[in-house]
Amino acid sequence: MAKNFGSLIKEKAAKHKDKTLFIFKDQQVSYEAYHEKSSLMATGLASLGLKKGDRVAVHFSNCLEIVESYFAVGKAGAISIPLNPMFTPREIKYVVNNSEAKFLITSEGFLPTLQSVRQEMPTLEKVIVQGTRDYPDTVPYRKLYEGVTKKVEGLDVDPDSVAMILYTSGTTGSPKGAMLTHDGLIENAEIMVNTLGFQPSDRSLCVLPLFHLFATAFDLLQMMCAGASTAIIERFDAEIACQVIEKHKASVLIAVPTIFIYLINHPGRKKYDLTSLRIGDTGGGPVPVDLKLAFEKEVGMFLAESYGLTEASPVVCVERPGQERRIGSCGLTLPGMETRVVDQQDRDVPPGEVGELIISGPNVMKGYWKMPEETAKTLRGGWLHTGDLVRKDQDGYVYVVDRVKDMIICGGFNIYPKEIELVLYSHPSVLEAAVIGVKDDVKGEMPKAVIVLKPGEKLTEKEMNEYCRKNLAAYKVPRVIEFADSLPKTITGKIRKVEMKEK
Numbered sequence: 001m002a003k004n005f006g007s008l009i010k011e012k013a014a015k016h017k018d019k020t021l022f023i024f025k026d027q028q029v030s031y032e033a034y035h036e037k038s039s040l041m042a043t044g045l046a047s048l049g050l051k052k053g054d055r056v057a058v059h060f061s062n063c064l065e066i067v068e069s070y071f072a073v074g075k076a077g078a079i080s081i082p083l084n085p086m087f088t089p090r091e092i093k094y095v096v097n098n099s100e101a102k103f104l105i106t107s108e109g110f111l112p113t114l115q116s117v118r119q120e121m122p123t124l125e126k127v128i129v130q131g132t133r134d135y136p137d138t139v140p141y142r143k144l145y146e147g148v149t150k151k152v153e154g155l156d157v158d159p160d161s162v163a164m165i166l167y168t169s170g171t172t173g174s175p176k177g178a179m180l181t182h183d184g185l186i187e188n189a190e191i192m193v194n195t196l197g198f199q200p201s202d203r204s205l206c207v208l209p210l211f212h213l214f215a216t217a218f219d220l221l222q223m224m225c226a227g228a229s230t231a232i233i234e235r236f237d238a239e240i241a242c243q244v245i246e247k248h249k250a251s252v253l254i255a256v257p258t259i260f261i262y263l264i265n266h267p268g269r270k271k272y273d274l275t276s277l278r279i280g281d282t283g284g285g286p287v288p289v290d291l292k293l294a295f296e297k298e299v300g301m302f303l304a305e306s307y308g309l310t311e312a313s314p315v316v317c318v319e320r321p322g323q324e325r326r327i328g329s330c331g332l333t334l335p336g337m338e339t340r341v342v343d344q345q346d347r348d349v350p351p352g353e354v355g356e357l358i359i360s361g362p363n364v365m366k367g368y369w370k371m372p373e374e375t376a377k378t379l380r381g382g383w384l385h386t387g388d389l390v391r392k393d394q395d396g397y398v399y400v401v402d403r404v405k406d407m408i409i410c411g412g413f414n415i416y417p418k419e420i421e422l423v424l425y426s427h428p429s430v431l432e433a434a435v436i437g438v439k440d441d442v443k444g445e446m447p448k449a450v451i452v453l454k455p456g457e458k459l460t461e462k463e464m465n466e467y468c469r470k471n472l473a474a475y476k477v478p479r480v481i482e483f484a485d486s487l488p489k490t491i492t493g494k495i496r497k498v499e500m501k502e503k
Helices: 005-016 031-047 064-075 089-099 108-115 182-196 213-226 238-248 257-264 289-299 372-378 417-425 461-471 497-502
Strands: 020-024 027-030 055-059 079-082 103-107 126-130 162-167 177-181 203-206 229-232 252-255 279-282 302-308 315-318 338-342 355-360 384-392 398-403 408-410 413-415 430-440 444-453 480-483
Touching: 005 031, 005 064, 005 182, 005 213, 020 031, 020 064, 027 031, 031 064, 055 064, 055 089, 064 079, 064 103, 064 213, 079 089, 089 108, 089 177, 103 108, 108 126, 162 182, 162 213, 177 182, 182 213, 182 315, 203 213, 203 238, 213 229, 213 252, 238 257, 252 257, 257 279, 257 289, 257 430, 289 302, 289 417, 338 384, 372 384, 398 417, 408 430, 408 444, 413 417, 417 430, 417 444, 417 461, 430 497, 461 480
Parallel strands: 020 229, 055 079, 055 103, 079 162, 103 126, 203 229, 203 252, 252 279, 279 302, 444 480
Antiparallel strands: 020 027, 162 177, 302 315, 338 355, 355 384, 384 398, 408 413, 430 444
8 A cells, every 4th residue: 555654653652562662872762652753753844834745944064853853844845855964054055045945943053054044045934943942033943832732633734745855966956856756756665675584683783864866765665664773873874883883782783885895894893792683784985896795694684786877766776685696786676666677768678788777657746846847857768767878687687887967088998997996906905996987188087086995004106106007997997096185075975976076
């Protein structure tokens, strides 16, 4: 049956009642308490004038208030607009104005940033602030639930209505707001629970920021669908992550490859008992084969590689525990979805050939908010065009090659940075690596590698060049190799290649 946020948590609260749903610092919140509070908050929002279909910007670092707000807004029939806590005033203004947000819920720490542009956001009627005191021209967060008697459970909200608008990073132009539905998000979560085998006994460690769909999908929706629990930390720190895994016996860990790389290489990791971890999921960047093997050997967990994108709510393909693993593959397409690999004319390419991945299924977004041309281009022919280059073998296993926009054309050869990066990661001295295309007067572009070495390791450009030549065709070998102390990253841990190219 189709579901909305209200029906999902009502069903889970009736089944699990006092069982812990969230842990944050010294607080524990049960399924029933979360259902109760989000229903009271939905009533509070409605009493302030929020109507179905209105947009509400949600601006927090990881905390209980961010997950409370998502479900309160959803139960009210309104739409959540997650804001990156690292946004500048300009970026906040763009998303709020583009989405025509009516309310904004935030914490007192972010209030000065917001107030600097508040007068430039004409649709914003109410600012709701979680803090230690009350602020002028704002509504205290506690007023959403204190003294409220009626409870809005949101059972009448259309499951096919938009629950969240997630804005893309804007690396190819102005950020676009992907409109995701209640049922699309929940169905994707339920399928992932069945596919990866999450259990009510599981406890996830949330290290990713909850403004991002990767965390919202896995650590909120999937754990809720499984009847499991989530321990939330404010931001990733390898030492803190190890402490929380040991303390709360976390069994599930979802993160981008960078976080897993830092965790497995953390000098203090072996002081902690991490054997409670049984399954993890990673994606959103090159996944070194040795990384998955290291977690299986040293920690004893199955680390699945998956592929997804915001516009698909988000997971499309994933490796299955207990099934055959194929090196370099992110697994098979999820049940209920269909994927194709096509050329520039949207014609299917033969198995094993590289083409663009396109997707069909109930989890696909409705479109981009207020961008009909971009929507028509991306959803043409009834298929979501991902912009990602992949191969699919004859058995349906998908191998992500690279982003179309990241492909380097050097002297007529197509070079995929991800292939080079995986070779660089296979060197025992390399901690992180990224490959970008830089302009070349003769060949158009050439590959440049930027490498971060593991602590205490030494490596010369000549040695790395020789290593690459042993593992790559000559035209793929980086023409420039640069060593750095760190790579620029987003708050989710993804490497900022656009920033690297600009520099």
